[in-house]
Amino acid sequence: MIDLHTHSTASDGSFSPRDLVLHARSEDISVLALTDHDTVTGIDEASAAAREVGMVFLAGIELDIEWKPGECHLLGLGLKEIHPSLTDMITRLQDGRLERNRQIIQKMQEAGIDIDLERVSALAGGETVGRPHFAQFLVESKAVKNRQQAFDRYLAKDRPFFLDRKSIQLDEGIAAIKACGGVPVLAHPLSLYLSWGALPAVMEDFRDRGVMGLEAWHPAARIVDAERLEALASSLGMFVTAGSDFHGAARPDRKIGRTSGRRKIEDRYYFGALEAILKG
Template identity: 45%
Template sequence: MPTADLHTHSNASDGELTPAALVEKARALGLSTLALTDHDTTQGLEEARAAAALAKLEFIPGIEIEIDFEPGEFHLLGYGIDEAAPSLVEAVERLGRARQERNLAIIERIMEAKLPLDFSRIEALFRTSYLGRPHLADLLVEAHCAHSRQDAFDRYLGKGKPFYIKKACLPLEEAISVIREAGGVAVIAHPYSLFVSKVMLGELFDQWKEMGIEGIEAYHPTAKYGQCAILERMARQREMFVTAGSDFHGKMRPECGLGRTSGNTPIDIRFRDELVAALESRT
């Protein structure tokens, strides 16, 4: 049975594998469709697209943009984007500059705390295309200041912790506009991370659909299958399409296997079909 994965990350953001290696892993697992959705960057898309063409794998270019939202986390997926679209290029560059400024501020706090980090490793990371809190968490683990990436977030880097600095995010209206101007469709990622009640979630879905969001990522490894089915019903009630993904990062998040979603189930090709239909309706 053909399967897809519509939510993955490469080392262009905080994933383990290069875009080409990610495509090769998808091919080896028998996936027929892969979307690359790195955090706030499109840098891996060209490499992934070329590798997918060689592997005869359908490739959907994407991005995952963080939105300023309380009380939880709001991530917006953009699919079918043209990474050369001027408004998208400008937004990604702006987010990259803000990320670097935030990283410097976090590193300054780490240095003030006199933790035994290898700062030559930090300098090397700064020469790469993407540096974020997950990479700093890994350095804290290497320095034996934390047991795992999650422990580093729980003790140092998470919200309210000593090294936390609020991230600069795009306003929702701008993120939707940027995705649509790039020819893409906007999808709410893993909605349970919003940390709101079911009633509030429904109200937000209604509001965000009016703003231009067209789909909901109902199936995600962090939610139980029954919870995902509830999200799918909520999407159907609003005539929004449904996607599914693994949120694959590699060894950093081993519970999220490529091509698998909630309950470790293979990602059905029907989710790819819904996404492609939505993209084709835009042309």
Template identity: 45%
Template sequence: MIDLHSHTTASDGSLSPGELVSLAKELGITHLAVTDHDTVAGLPEAMREAERLGITLIPGIEIEIAYAKGAFHLLGLGIYDYHHTMELLIDQAQAERTRRNLRIVKRMNAAGIPGDYGSIQAQTQGTVIGRPHFAQYLVQKGWAKTVQDAFDRFLGQGKPLFEPRQGIDLAAGIQAIHMAGGKAIIAHPLSLHLNWSPLKRSLQEWKELGLDGIEAYHSRMSSRDSGKVLRIARELGLLVSGGSDFHTPDDPLRRLGFTSLENKRVPPELAAPFMVPML
């Protein structure tokens, strides 16, 4: 089993990097990519634990790209040379994330919900704070019943606390990933909110910028949609990745090692393009 998309407490996951790798070992996963949002802070711990347990750890990251229509997330898979090559990009992404978070706090207070940014920071173990942490805060303070309820009523697009985020330029994101030795892969492409023909045209344009591939298998995609993305990828000569987008064991729809709404396993052959080059 493999999984090429997962998160830890370094961003918005509930397990520490070591705990995530331990869970992967328990589940029989042999190849795991850790892809936290806008940070590589969890990679050293994950790699140490993976080496101890005999798991192949593929270092990664997930970056939000500037995009008007939907959510454009770019995975960097196999960024084995991430030290000193991605610092500027990460600093830019985290600075924009902080600006957005402060705007959310202002919206919170304007809506009569007490709290400050320090209160949000206090509840997270990681370096990256995002909307899931605000959702957890709303649940803790009794403003929402569950994290999903917090998104549905407060934090989702068009809701009272929603704030758009200015992402990173696509070309800059691709360049940083390539400098780290990795492959630039579009994550969960349905979040781009493009129909199939416009998606194919856009992928062709982005490939000319250096895009390497697309995540054809994802826990929130049906097998039918995965098949359509896979066909487009083959037609354009793009690499294919797949992963659960795991955040917590409490989410039955994002099970580590599984993908698609039908809970199928991630095809194991997808890991090969993102392995460390053999000398």
């Protein structure tokens, strides 16, 4: 089995980069990509752990791309070096995330919740603060019963404490990933909130602008939709990837090495990405 979409405590996962690798190995994962949101700080630790256990490791990232009305996330797989263009982009994104966190806290305080950034940062253990940490705070303060309820009531899109993250333009993200020697892959395409009739033209445009792969297989997609996305990628000459979008305890419904319909992620989804990485 493989997994080309996972997260660690460097962004909003619950496993440290090293523990993520060890967990993946215990689940018989042979190829793992770490794709934390808007950061590469976990790559060195995960890479070292992968060498220790004899696992193939792909350095990666997941970038938040400007898009309405849904969400557009761009995976960068197989980063060979961290180019200054990506570093500068990450700094801007992290600054935007910090400002968003401050605004979320202000919203929660105005709603009568006793909260401050220091207390939420403690829950993050020094890592980047994200919505899962706000959800955990709401659980521990007994405002909700569990994290899922925290998202459903307060933190999901269009809920009272939701704020959009600072995003980047698609072309800038593609250029930064390629400057690092990586390959750009559109993550969970259904999150674009496009109709099936509109999706092919948008995917063709993305391909022409430099997106090389399509994450057709994702836990949020039904098997029939994943198969349809794979056929679309094939018709456009894009390679197909598959991932679990694993976050650990932050998303207990997602299991490492498993994708749509809880299917095991087959090795074949690695080879298209590998070919593109080697060509790069």
